[in-house]
Amino acid sequence: MRQIFAVFKRELGLYFRSPVAYAIAFGLLLFFGILFSNSLSQAAVQQGTADQLNFIPSILTFLLFLVAPLLTMRLISEETREGTLEVLMTLPIRESQFIIGKFLAVWAYYTVILLLTLVYYYVLTVVGVPDTGRTVGMYLGAWLYGGATLAVTMIWSAVTEDQVVAAFLGAATVLVLYLAEVAASAISNLPNVNPAIGTFIRELGFQAHYDATMLNGVIRAEDILYFVFMIVAALFITTRIVEVRRWKS
Amino acid sequence: MTTPNPNLNEQEPFIPPFYMLILAGIGLLIAVVVALTQATFSVVGWGGLGLAVLSVIVWGFMAPQQVKSMLTGRTARYGGTTVLITALFLIALIAVYSFVKGRSLRLDLTQRDTFSLTEDTRKAIAGLAVEPNVPNIRILAFYETADASQRDQASILFDDYAKTSQNKISYEFVDPVRSPGLAQAYKIQSTSSSSISRFAVAPLDAEGNPIPDKAQTVSFLSQEDLTNAIMRVAASGDFRAYFLSVGDTLKLTDTGGSGMSDVNSVLKDTFNWKTEEVNMVDLTAPQSSIQLNDPAADGEVLVVAGGTTPLSDAQAKFITDYLDKGGKLVIYAAPLNADGTPTLATADNLSSYLYSNFGVRFANDVVLDQQQAVNGIPFFVAASNMDTFSSITRDVAGNANVFAIFNTSRSIELAPTTPANVTITQLVQSSGTSYAKTDPAVLQATEISQTDAAETDAKGPFVLAASAENSQTGAMVVLFGSVDVPTNQYTLLSQQGVANRTISLTSLFWTTKFEDFFTQIPQLAAQQRPQDAPIVVAPEVGRNVNFLTLILLPFGVLAIGIAVWWNSREKRAS
Numbered sequence: 001m002r003q004i005f006a007v008f009k010r011e012l013g014l015y016f017r018s019p020v021a022y023a024i025a026f027g028l029l030l031f032f033g034i035l036f037s038n039s040l041s042q043a044a045v046q047q048g049t050a051d052q053l054n055f056i057p058s059i060l061t062f063l064l065f066l067v068a069p070l071l072t073m074r075l076i077s078e079e080t081r082e083g084t085l086e087v088l089m090t091l092p093i094r095e096s097q098f099i100i101g102k103f104l105a106v107w108a109y110y111t112v113i114l115l116l117t118l119v120y121y122y123v124l125t126v127v128g129v130p131d132t133g134r135t136v137g138m139y140l141g142a143w144l145y146g147g148a149t150l151a152v153t154m155i156w157s158a159v160t161e162d163q164v165v166a167a168f169l170g171a172a173t174v175l176v177l178y179l180a181e182v183a184a185s186a187i188s189n190l191p192n193v194n195p196a197i198g199t200f201i202r203e204l205g206f207q208a209h210y211d212a213t214m215l216n217g218v219i220r221a222e223d224i225l226y227f228v229f230m231i232v233a234a235l236f237i238t239t240r241i242v243e244v245r246r247w248k249s
Numbered sequence: 250m251t252t253p254n255p256n257l258n259e260q261e262p263f264i265p266p267f268y269m270l271i272l273a274g275i276g277l278l279i280a281v282v283v284a285l286t287q288a289t290f291s292v293v294g295w296g297g298l299g300l301a302v303l304s305v306i307v308w309g310f311m312a313p314q315q316v317k318s319m320l321t322g323r324t325a326r327y328g329g330t331t332v333l334i335t336a337l338f339l340i341a342l343i344a345v346y347s348f349v350k351g352r353s354l355r356l357d358l359t360q361r362d363t364f365s366l367t368e369d370t371r372k373a374i375a376g377l378a379v380e381p382n383v384p385n386i387r388i389l390a391f392y393e394t395a396d397a398s399q400r401d402q403a404s405i406l407f408d409d410y411a412k413t414s415q416n417k418i419s420y421e422f423v424d425p426v427r428s429p430g431l432a433q434a435y436k437i438q439s440t441s442s443s444s445i446s447r448f449a450v451a452p453l454d455a456e457g458n459p460i461p462d463k464a465q466t467v468s469f470l471s472q473e474d475l476t477n478a479i480m481r482v483a484a485s486g487d488f489r490a491y492f493l494s495v496g497d498t499l500k501l502t503d504t505g506g507s508g509m510s511d512v513n514s515v516l517k518d519t520f521n522w523k524t525e526e527v528n529m530v531d532l533t534a535p536q537s538s539i540q541l542n543d544p545a546a547d548g549e550v551l552v553v554a555g556g557t558t559p560l561s562d563a564q565a566k567f568i569t570d571y572l573d574k575g576g577k578l579v580i581y582a583a584p585l586n587a588d589g590t591p592t593l594a595t596a597d598n599l600s601s602y603l604y605s606n607f608g609v610r611f612a613n614d615v616v617l618d619q620q621q622a623v624n625g626i627p628f629f630v631a632a633s634n635m636d637t638f639s640s641i642t643r644d645v646a647g648n649a650n651v652f653a654i655f656n657t658s659r660s661i662e663l664a665p666t667t668p669a670n671v672t673i674t675q676l677v678q679s680s681g682t683s684y685a686k687t688d689p690a691v692l693q694a695t696e697i698s699q700t701d702a703a704e705t706d707a708k709g710p711f712v713l714a715a716s717a718e719n720s721q722t723g724a725m726v727v728l729f730g731s732v733d734v735p736t737n738q739y740t741l742l743s744q745q746g747v748a749n750r751t752i753s754l755t756s757l758f759w760t761t762k763f764e765d766f767f768t769q770i771p772q773l774a775a776q777q778r779p780q781d782a783p784i785v786v787a788p789e790v791g792r793n794v795n796f797l798t799l800i801l802l803p804f805g806v807l808a809i810g811i812a813v814w815w816n817s818r819e820k821r822a823s
Contacts, residue, residue, distance in 0.1 A: 017817055022810025026803050033798035040786060040794060047783035119802055123794050128784035133358030181397060188394035189426075194284055195394075202397055212398035213355075218364050218405055221354035222346060229342045236338060240331050 003093040007101025008108070011075075015109045024070055025113055028063070032056050036120050040127070050128030054135060056117045057142035058215055061206075065178060068149040069170035071109065073163040075102050075154055076242065081161040095246065096239045099158075103151055103235055110146045114139065134217030141214025144227035145206060149174050151234035158241040180205025266315065269308035276300030355405055361778050362472070364405040370476045371413055378415045383483045384452040387459045388420040388475065391437045391447050403470050410475075418479065434461040450478040462519045486547040488522045488761055491539065492554065493529070495564070496593065499554035499581075499736065501526040506738035509554065512753050520763070529564050542574050548761025550577040555732035556593030557583050565598035572606070575723035577760035581732045582611045584657040585689040594728075595659075607717035607726050608664035608673050615691060616658045616711050616730065617700055618683035623654055627700045630655045632713055634678040635748075640764065641716060641727070641755045642676050645748040653677055653714075653748040654739045657692065658731035660685050660711035670721040676714040677752070683709030714752070716759065727756040 015021045039053050060067075076099075118139075124130040153170030160166050181202050188198030202208045209223040279297030284290055309316050357365040366374065377383050388407055392400040400422055407420040425432035435449035451464035465478035492501045492509070501524060504510040516522040531539050543549060551571065560568070572578060582594035591597065594611045604610040617627035632653050635646035645651045655677070667673055684702040694700050702708075713730045733739060740750035758764055786794070 017813055019810055019814045022806060022813065026807040026810065029803035029806055030799070033803055036798050037795050040784075041791065043784055044786040044791070049781060050784055051780055053784070116802065116806070119797065123797070124784075127786050127790060127794075129779040129782055131360045131780045133360045134363075137358045185395040185397065192286065194287060194290060196290070197285060198394060199397075208397065208401070212401040213405070216363065216402065217357065217359035218402070219356045219358060220405075221352065222350040225346050225349050229346060233339055233342055237335060240335055244331060 003097040004101045004104070007093070007098055008104045011102050011105030012108055015105060021071070021109060024067060025116070028060070028067065028113060029116065031063075032059065032117060032120070035059065036123075040123075044127075050124040050130035051134065053124055053128075054121065054130050054138065056120050057114070057138045058211075060114065060117065061142050061145045061210060062178070064146060064149045065171050065174040068110075068146070068153045068174060069156075069167035071106050072150055072153040072157050072170065073167040074157070075106065076157040076238070077161050077163050077166045080158075080245070081163075095242045096235075099154070099235055099239050099242060103154060103231075106150050106154075107147050110150060111143060114143055114146065131217065137214050137217035137219055140219070141210045141223070141227075144214075144224065145210050148206065148227045148230040148234070149177075151231040151238075152177070155234055155238050155241065158238045158245075174206075177204065177206050181207045181211075264311075266308050266312035269304045269311060273301045273304035273308070276302075276304060353408060355408070357405065361780055364402065364409075366406075366409045366413055367472065370472055373476055373480060374410060374413045374418065377479070377483050378413070378417050380483075383417065385457070386414075386418045386450060386452055386479055386482055388418065388479075389423055389431075389435060389449040389451065389459060389464075390420060391423050391425045391432055391435075391449075393424055393426055399470070406470065406472065406475075410479075435464055436466060448475065448478075450475065450482050452482050460519070486521070486763075487545065488520070488548040488763055489543075489546050490516060490522055490524045490550050490552055490757055491532075491541070492524065492526045492552045493532075494526045495529055495553075495560065496556045496558045497583075498556045498593070499732065504737065507733070507736050509735050509737070511737045511740040511750065512735050515750070515754060516757070529560075529567065533564075533567055541571050542576055548577075548763055550579055550757050550760045552579045552581075552757070553593065554581045554735060555583040557586055559591055559593055559596030560599060562598050565596070565602070568599065569602045569606075572602075572724045572726070573722065577725045579727045579729075579756050579760060581729045581734055582659050583732045584659065585613065585615055585692060587689050587692065589689050603726065603728075604662070604664055606668060606671075607719065607724075608667045608671055609715050609717050609726070609728055610662050611728065611730065612660045612662045612685070614660055614685040614687045614707070616655070616660050616679055616683055616685050616709070616713065617691075617702075618679055618709070619697075619701070620682040621652075621680045625697075627697065628657045630658055630679055630683060630713070632677045632679050634680065634710065635752075636674055636676050639674045639676055639716065639759070641674075641752055641759045642748075644755070645751050648746075651746045651748050653734065653752055654742075655679070655713045655729075655731040656733040656739075658713050660707075660713065661715045661728050661730055663712065663715065668719075670719050672718050672720065674716045675712045676716055676727075678710040678712055681708075681710050683711055685709070685711055716756070725760045727760060729756075 036053070036056065039055075042048070043053055121130060121135055152173055153166075156166040156169040156173065157163075160169070184198040184202035184205070187193060187201060188195050203226075209220075209226045213220050213223055276297045276299070280290075280294050280301065283294030283297065287294065357363070359365075377386075388410065390400070390403050390407070392403070404420070404422075410418045411420065423431055425437055435451075437447065437449065447469070448467040449459075449461075449464040450467065451459035451461060454460055463482065465481050467474045467478050492499075494500070499507065499509050501509050501513050513524050516524050525539070527539055531537055532541065541549065541551065551568070553568075559565075568576075568578065580594055583592040586592055591600075591613075594600065595613060600610045615628070616630055618630045619625070619627045621631045621633070623629035623631050632655055633649065633651065635642040635653070637643055637646040645653070658679075660679075663673060663675070684706040686700075686703070686706055691700055711730075714728065714734075716725070716727045718725045729735075734749050735753040736749075739747055740753060743750040
């Protein structure tokens with residue numbers, strides 16, 4: 001655990017010293033701010049309810065296909081390219097501890113951004129009565145969703161030394177997982193195809209475990225397990241990749 | 250020199266172990282091909298999967314050392330078997346996920362109770378669960394494949410219904426595109442964006458199949474609407490129809506053309522009515538089990554179908570007394586007697602009562618029509634002129650392809666002055682080309698020419714069916730000029746556009762206010778929650794919000810970022 005915490009502390013410090021991370025946060029918060037203010041003024045005229053304005057976490061999860069690769073593209077690929085990965089591997093630390101520490105750091109950074117969006121919820125409590133239970137489910141889901149996308153995009157950071165390629169591939173992967181529901185629907189409509197195939201593909205995607213349930217304040221055990229297993233599986237794969245690379249070198 | 254004995258344990262197996270892996274691969278390939286190309290995972294698919302699993306197990310027994318090194322050796326961590334180990338790990342995760350998914354563990358955090366039952370609903374549904382007379386109920390939810398997310402949401406609420414009702418309420422998802430017949434049976438349109446109703450709540454029959462005719466449809470996933478539909482379906486009500494059997498009146502259970510078994514079976518099987526053929530002794534005996542005007546009944550009607558001989562005065566008085574106390578009567582008139590004597594419906598003891606109290610009575614005639622008649626036979630009048638407002642005829646009125654057959658029908662006379670508190674509705678009329686003859690000899694005619702209209706014949710249109718209601722006593726009567734209206738020979742023609750079955754049933758429903766019964770069932774009203782209140786944004790609050798979300802938050806973070814960058818720049822410089 002000490003090793004994990006050491007890596008975590010180092011990486012988290014790097015994030016909060018990096019201008020890129022602040023630029024990402026600024027861009028997101030400005031975008032959310034414009035969206036929220038505009039919606040608030042419209043809802044005030046049309047007598048909308050507070051829950052209709054509680055959409056920021058869902059926007060954030062949608063944008064993760066852009067944000068997550070940007071946050072994770074340098075995590076391992078930079079170490080590989082600069083040759084520091086081999087040095088780090090000589091330290092008394094296992095590959096899995098190294099990967100977990102890095103992942104926890106980027107997830108913590110994402111958590112900070114997510115917590116900053118609670119400002120919008122606070123505003124809603126001032127102007128109306130939002131459904132707090134639904135908000136809890138929404139934020140829990142967004143947090144797990146973020147963890148899963150970050151873990152998935154980390155895989156590509158371990159695969160390639162090129163950060164741009166890692167970011168691109170990470171974005172494509174997250175987008176594919178985001179659109180799995182659309183693909184499942186199309187496949188299910190094909191003749192002579194077992195509907196279970198469509199269901200399986202849908203279950204692989206992110207939307208099936210967030211949109212219908214956690215975004216609306218319903219917590220299902222399988223949804224929590226999905227995101228946790230997605231994180232575990234992605235970190236497992238990333239660890240395997242780093243181990244193979246190390247063994248080969 | 251001795252030849253060392255071969256160590257039996259080191260003998261090569263008869264079949265190389267890796268053949269088993271090849272066999273497992275083939276089995277798995279078969280299973281995947283079947284899964285991808287067939288609508289169901291058939292025996293072939295299961296066979297392939299079974300072959301794969303068995304082959305792997307046999308390989309494990311044949312080469313245990315290979316298995317051990319594959320799972321724990323360097324190749325497992327860094328070599329070619331890494332992919333296999335990773336795949337097995339993922340399969341294990343999927344297996345655990347599938348197991349947990351099957352447990353349906355969920356928690357509704359919403360304060361609106363959007364996906365779980367409110368207290369009121371819970372009480373109503375729990376009450377149904379312990380009521381033995383309530384049938385099992387099924388909620389059919391029609392969702393296409395593109396609506397999978399909405400289906401997930403709905404299943405959460407439905408699970409709560411099932412659990413609270415102790416599984417008396419079950420649910421089923423139906424794809425209207427894959428099952429168009431089922432969607433049509435419940436009047437569900439197929440496209441998800443233009444559905445007029447998406448849910449159908451239906452009771453189950455003895456075999457556990459939902460009954461479409463008794464289903465209630467609901468448009469949106471609203472807990473109140475669904476619960477109200479469940480309550481309506483569950484409320485069977487106590488509705489009774491007594492069919493008087495006197496002389497040669499129609500027989501309720503007669504399955505022949507002149508019987509009424511079709512109407513009887515629809516009332517009993519589809520609408521859960523109690524029907525009974527009774528005679529005057531049953532009705533008038535002091536210790537009779539049949540009590541007319543029973544306050545315990547939700548609705549009750551006496552039906553007199555035909556009868557060529559009049560009732561006795563005492564029998565007629567029994568019926569008139571029943572009507573005086575708010576009774577309901579549907580009467581079908583037998584045609585003219587050959588000898589000109591009155592029939593049950595036209596005998597003075599009943600006819601004059603109906604005329605003076607309700608303003609209606611049967612005329613002593615027979616209506617013919619040579620132009621609007623079935624098969625050109627003038628006696629078989631095809632009447633399509635029906636009242637569009639009365640609930641008895643509005644479902645079949647105004648449709649040129651729908652008509653009712655009034656065979657050898659009398660016309661109905663209306664009093665020039667309607668009695669006080671009475672409303673008369675002319676339900677069905679013959680066409681303007683019809684005419685009425687009063688000579689019973691016309692019924693013995695053997696040629697069409699013998700039925701031609703004469704100068705002395707009254708000319709149509711004639712009222713062939715009428716209803717009358719006394720708003721003061723609550724008494725209601727429906728008169729049909731032809732005794733053949735409710736008979737099987739015509740009610741079984743409903744698919745050909747013949748309205749006889751419909752008006753036979755709806756006349757009973759109207760007299761008993763059967764359809765109004767459902768509107769009296771206590772309905773759950775949508776609860777108002779604090780979260781439903783619209784937002785209120787005062788101008789100053791609006792300005793503060795804009796400042797916070799557009800300036801302070803994003804540019805505050807930017808400022809911190811710039812400060813951090815400046816500090817690190819200075820540190821690098823120093």
